Amino acid sequence: MQDITVVGCGVMGGSIINALLNANINVTIVDINKNAAEKFISRGAKYFASLDEAGDNDCILVNLPNHKIASGVLSNANKERLNGKMLINTTTSSPEEVSAMDQLAKDMGMMHLDAKIENYPGDIGSDKAYLIYSGCRQVFDAARNVLEAIGKAVYLGPDIIGASVIDIAVLDVHFGAIATLAESVAYCIKYKYSVESFIEQAKEILPIMLAGNYRAFSDECSNYTGSFEDASECTLRIETTAMKTILDSMHSAGVKTPCGDSILDLFQKGIESGNSSKNVVAIVNELM
Amino acid sequence: MQDITVVGCGVMGGSIINALLNANINVTIVDINKNAAEKFISRGAKYFASLDEAGDNDCILVNLPNHKIASGVLSNANKERLNGKMLINTTTSSPEEVSAMDQLAKDMGMMHLDAKIENYPGDIGSDKAYLIYSGCRQVFDAARNVLEAIGKAVYLGPDIIGASVIDIAVLDVHFGAIATLAESVAYCIKYKYSVESFIEQAKEILPIMLAGNYRAFSDECSNYTGSFEDASECTLRIETTAMKTILDSMHSAGVKTPCGDSILDLFQKGIESGNSSKNVVAIVNELM
Structure with missing residues (x-):
């Protein structure tokens, strides 16, 4: 696969687009904010303000601030243009939201792969990037080179909520470690260690x-x-x-x-x- | 160094003795409970109920349930017999307790290296064992082969409280991760994941x-x-x-x-x- 549409050009979306361009993949950006896309347009990315205007790429990667915005963008788009396309959704969301997105994707006739990103934006495209995927295996296989340009790609299985359950579970441990890390740093400082x-x-x-x-x-x-x-x-x-x-x-x-x-x-x-x-x-x- | 006295033959002390015997080091065990030492005596370890009766090894490793017991054993022992010897203390203790132990070691004329064990007993003697040391560098260097028989040995510096500060700080993060790990396991079970x-x-x-x-x-x-x-x-x-x-x-x-x-x-x-x-x-x- 050499062409992909990325919806969302914020901090994380921008990092993904950067990694894809580095891997010589043709990127079409969809975002209401053209300014955020400028630096990628100058590197060859195409830009459109809405999904309906965007070119007809087979694969659409969505990275938006939350599920509500992500599902809003998809449900407002032209259903016939989306029919048969691949959806990869990296938006942070709960298992319930992922299930709702899966129903929406079915309604639009899309093949749906849920994705969760387990690293900070600065590591995207490096060997420290790690993403977990669940849902449609066909999308995972077809988009493999795109996914590997973003980071290490791990397929968990066909159960669509898998990546979101593991994402939430791992994040909770992450934050438990962060809070205690802060306690421990305070402790070292108190001992001037x-x-x-x-x-x-x-x-x-x-x-x-x-x-x-x-x-x-x-x-x-x-x-x-x-x-x-x-x-x-x-x-x-x-x-x-x-x-x-x-x-x-x-x-x-x-x-x-x-x-x-x-x-x-x-x-x-x-x-x-x-x-x-x-x-x-x-x-x-x-x-x- | 081929001879060492180990004070304390509980779960952790026993694991240490086992690793030392595996490395062909001559071990003298001091513990009030002879039963705990039997399996090591049959492998060639010497046994004594008190430190004053034990042979005259240059190096004494102390692993006891807490600082109070460890400092009690040392302060009740014959001062002249301990004078000039090396003390390695792996007992769990706070920086204040380590400072108190350091003063006691000075009073007894001993060279003091504090040690903290960062793994469960089952990993002692394997490549997963990891111990941090602070205090007397001379002891660390002289006992190097003994320390490496127990696990990876990391010297933090001459500040005697170093290993205890890092031990407490790391343990806090460990427990933060454990508690959130339990939350996350409960979460996966709820989702049948x-x-x-x-x-x-x-x-x-x-x-x-x-x-x-x-x-x-x-x-x-x-x-x-x-x-x-x-x-x-x-x-x-x-x-x-x-x-x-x-x-x-x-x-x-x-x-x-x-x-x-x-x-x-x-x-x-x-x-x-x-x-x-x-x-x-x-x-x-x-x-x-």
């Missing part, structure tokens, strides 16, 4: 620390029943004691720990439920 | 997602002033909107989000402080 050294070590240590937990969560929750085996290495009670030690130390350094406090409370509820000798994964019960 | 697939993707995506934040926290907080540049890619307001979307979606799936709620509250306080166009690192202010 090198933030750079902490960050350098965190990059090394966290994949190691999380390896055991990734394993435990996957093994014990893949067929979730609500009951868990006793932990072989480190029980919820031991983890809770460790968390308490950390928070005591952070408090004594004068650091607030809203995220850490919520973690300790969650762990303690897990112990009260009788899960003290279980792995930390047993707290999943408290969240259901 | 594969937990294994989520865990597999989380392992790939999280280092990528965190790369930008590691960079930002390091760049903007290494010389902390309390003021931050505007974000170039993704502002605190955008991050907050994303977090809100995630929590709405998790709530609509019937998942409780105590950790996520605390994150959103923290981000919103950051915006109220006037940091909406700043990078997410600006929330460090709210924690100080």
Whole structure:
């Protein structure tokens, strides 16, 4: 595939267009704001203010601020012109919104591949870019070179909500790590200890620390029943004691720990439920 | 160095002793519980119930349940026998406790290297084991082969509290990730979506997602002033909107989000402080 229409030329859409032009793909831009498209027009991109005016490319990639805007743009476009075309939607959206988009795509006669971007715009087009896709396999295969120009492309399966479920789930962990990263940076600063050294070590240590937990969560929750085996290495009670030690130390350094406090409370509820000798994964019960 | 005394033969101490014996190092075990040591005695380890009875090895590694027990064992031992020896302490402890241990080591005439273990016991002795050290460089160099038999050995510098500060800081992020990992697993289960697939993707995506934040926290907080540049890619307001979307979606799936709620509250306080166009690192202010 050598031609694609990209709807949306904001920070993320612009990064995608840049990567596609770098890969010598012909890009048609659709955006109400022509200014945002100027730098790409000068590099050979075509520009139109609306989807109905745009050229007749087989594949349309949509990257808009939210689902409401994305579905508005599609449902207001000429249905006959969209019939039979491929839709790749990278707009951030919940599983319910993705299902609604899938119904809209069916109504328009389009083949629909949902896409979620797992990196910041600055990494698009580099080997750090990582995108997950779910839905129509035919679109994934046909647009493969386009998708790989954007970043690493991982197809999760035909279930259209897959990419959105994983996107939301991963983002939640991302933000849990960010909030505690901020607590820890504040803690290092209080001790006048090198933030750079902490960050350098965190990059090394966290994949190691999380390896055991990734394993435990996957093994014990893949067929979730609500009951868990006793932990072989480190029980919820031991983890809770460790968390308490950390928070005591952070408090004594004068650091607030809203995220850490919520973690300790969650762990303690897990112990009260009788899960003290279980792995930390047993707290999943408290969240259901 | 071919001989070492290990004080403490619990789950972690036992894993360390196992790794040392595998590396053909002569181990003298000190523990009040002889039963725990039996399996190592049969492999050639010596055993004594107290430090004063133990052989005269130059290097003593202490791994006990907490600082109070570790400092009790050392302060009750014969000072003349410990004079001039090397102390490596892997006991979990706060910076204040490490400072107290350092004073005790000085009083006993010992050279002191503090150590913190960043992995679960099951990974000790494998290429997944990772330990950080701070304090006396001479001990680190002399005991190098012993330390490398336990795991990857990283020397942080002569500041004795270094390893404990980084240990606490990294553990806090670890637990932030664990709590949100549990939220996300609950979310996948609610959508009947594969937990294994989520865990597999989380392992790939999280280092990528965190790369930008590691960079930002390091760049903007290494010389902390309390003021931050505007974000170039993704502002605190955008991050907050994303977090809100995630929590709405998790709530609509019937998942409780105590950790996520605390994150959103923290981000919103950051915006109220006037940091909406700043990078997410600006929330460090709210924690100080």
